[in-house]
Amino acid sequence: MPDLRLVLTHTRYQFLEQLRVPISLVASAFFPAAAMLAFVVPFTGADPASATQATAGMMLFGAMSAALIGLSVSVAQDRERPWDPYLRTLPAGPLPRFAGRILTTMAGMLLSVAPVLLISAFLTAAALSPLRLALGIGALLLGAVPFMLMGLFIGYAVAARAAIAVSQVAYFPIAALGGLLVPLEVMPEFVRSLAPFVPSRGAIELMWAAVAGRTPSPVSLAALAAWTLLAAAAATWAYRRDEGRRFS
Amino acid sequence: MNTTTRRTLARTIEATRRYGDVLALDRVSLDIGAGELVGLLGPNGAGKSTLISLFAGLRRPTSGTVELLGGSPADPAVRQGIGVTPQETGLPEALKAGEIVSFVSAHYPSRRDRTDLLARFGLAGLADRQIGGLSGGQKRRLAVALAFAGDPRVVFLDEPTTGLDVEARRTLWEGIRSFHAGGGTVVLTSHYLEEIEALAQRVVVIGRGRVLADGSVQDVRDVVGVRRVSFAAPAVPDLPGVLRGSVENGRVHLLTTDSDLLVTELVRAGTPFADLQVRPTSLEEAFLTITSKEETRA
The missing domain is CATH 3.40.50.300 (P-loop containing nucleotide triphosphate hydrolases)
Incomplete structure (x- = not known):
């Protein structure tokens, strides 16, 4: 596959750019680490099982930030720079740049969950075998796919200023409704009835299956798959529409 | 070519x-x-x-x-x-x-x-x-x-x-x-x-x-080597080689490819004029000239 080398090239330079202006990485890492210290350490930190599950929730919270907010804002900003159309004159299709974005975002996610893992390891009773941790990170990357697609959709659909607002407005409710911030048990009834269908619920159930061996809810997994397809269709639509606009 | x-x-x-x-x-x-x-x-x-x-x-x-x-x-x-x-x-x-x-x-x-x-x-x-x-x-x-x-x-x-x-x-x-x-x-x-x-x-x-x-x-x-000849005069004299002429605030503006000939003819015509200027046109003006010629031809 001749494009593989180009995918790596695009990933490398996009990641370099992100590392040199690390503000979005810092932002992605800040919220989950702060929430970890504010909610998890004082309330569930002493119990190994609930501390582990809460840590998974915060990792997903951080990854969602990188996917939804980080990706949508960087796509929307890039679209406003003349560099973006220039790249389309280079001898490569859209794949290397697209794949580079996804891989860079994934790398950013892994960096942004590191503080959560450190806080969890040193300040709570959470315990994980290396195998469970690896499975959990795999589940995190898989579960984050629909959020990356949503980030691409927002980034290609609206201008940069709007992308910041839209992605943040989407981010907190989706995270809260899925029970990432506060356990669903303490939520009102209508939230609990809505939760299984929210994409963050399927993603967190996937992570809990990976780190704790819990059986995930089939309804939530099906909803996650449906959200992934929907977000993929929306992202493709927005990308084509954007190309169409620049063609015109 | x-x-x-x-x-x-x-x-x-x-x-x-x-x-x-x-x-x-x-x-x-x-x-x-x-x-x-x-x-x-x-x-x-x-x-x-x-x-x-x-x-x-x-x-x-x-x-x-x-x-x-x-x-x-x-x-x-x-x-x-x-x-x-x-x-x-x-x-x-x-x-x-x-x-x-x-x-x-x-x-x-x-x-x-x-x-x-x-x-x-x-x-x-x-x-x-x-x-x-x-x-x-x-x-x-x-x-x-x-x-x-x-x-x-x-x-x-x-x-x-x-x-x-x-x-x-x-x-x-x-x-x-x-x-x-x-x-x-x-x-x-x-x-x-x-x-x-x-x-x-x-x-x-x-x-x-x-x-x-x-x-x-x-x-x-x-x-596109068009020049603009302008001077103050009460009326536009009849001169050769003018691509375009206009009068603004008592000044006559003429576009021509041969400003030497135009100035010679202006003097020869005996029309009173003052404050003569000859300067190269901007490309913009030259294009307008070409474009309007193009249009009249079409």
Whole structure:
């Protein structure tokens, strides 16, 4: 596959750019680490099982930030720079740049969950075998796919200023409704009835299956798959529409 | 023109491009032969950039055909043979000058030596400098250098020297000339006649989306070498060789290709006048003249 080398090239330079202006990485890492210290350490930190599950929730919270907010804002900003159309004159299709974005975002996610893992390891009773941790990170990357697609959709659909607002407005409710911030048990009834269908619920159930061996809810997994397809269709639509606009 | 004897590397056939209601290119047919250095000359909004973007595969024609290196510009494999200049305002600020060259050349099967390329465009020793730390002129030269990074057969340079000082402009011209001397084909746009004169052998004048003139630099200079003669006089005298005349606030303005003859005739006619001025017209005025001639002919 001749494009593989180009995918790596695009990933490398996009990641370099992100590392040199690390503000979005810092932002992605800040919220989950702060929430970890504010909610998890004082309330569930002493119990190994609930501390582990809460840590998974915060990792997903951080990854969602990188996917939804980080990706949508960087796509929307890039679209406003003349560099973006220039790249389309280079001898490569859209794949290397697209794949580079996804891989860079994934790398950013892994960096942004590191503080959560450190806080969890040193300040709570959470315990994980290396195998469970690896499975959990795999589940995190898989579960984050629909959020990356949503980030691409927002980034290609609206201008940069709007992308910041839209992605943040989407981010907190989706995270809260899925029970990432506060356990669903303490939520009102209508939230609990809505939760299984929210994409963050399927993603967190996937992570809990990976780190704790819990059986995930089939309804939530099906909803996650449906959200992934929907977000993929929306992202493709927005990308084509954007190309169409620049063609015109 | 001897372009018919050369192998065609790029061409448009009756290419039309609309943006909504605006007609940016109107049935343009143009052949670019191997080894040519072609200047596209025209005022802002004439359609030069649209034409370049058709060749670079950025846009598709609304109707008509665009061919590049025997294929379609929409095909990435075909674009391996071309180089394009980005706008310098868009270069990724966080990357280093050398990194951006390596990034661009990674897309091409054969590539220019990075150190050599930077040196050729007056950027020696700046490979490790972040783009955000370069001056405007350095960014502009870097942007133009990127067009050559992949060792292309044809480069398309859209306004390559806009905003550069005289020295930086000459450095850039040298870079473009040496590429051409090595057999490369260059298509560049400009609204400076002197830039086209300094570089191009063939000039294509574009106005309102149409090719108005296509020929040697000398041919086109004769067409666009229009001067404005103005003086204060109560009435417009009848004079030879006037392309266009107008009266504003008691001053007569006449456009002509032969200002010497016109002034001689003005004096000979004996009409009283004062405050005579002769100055070269802006390209804008020259284009208006050509365009209006075009329209009256049509």
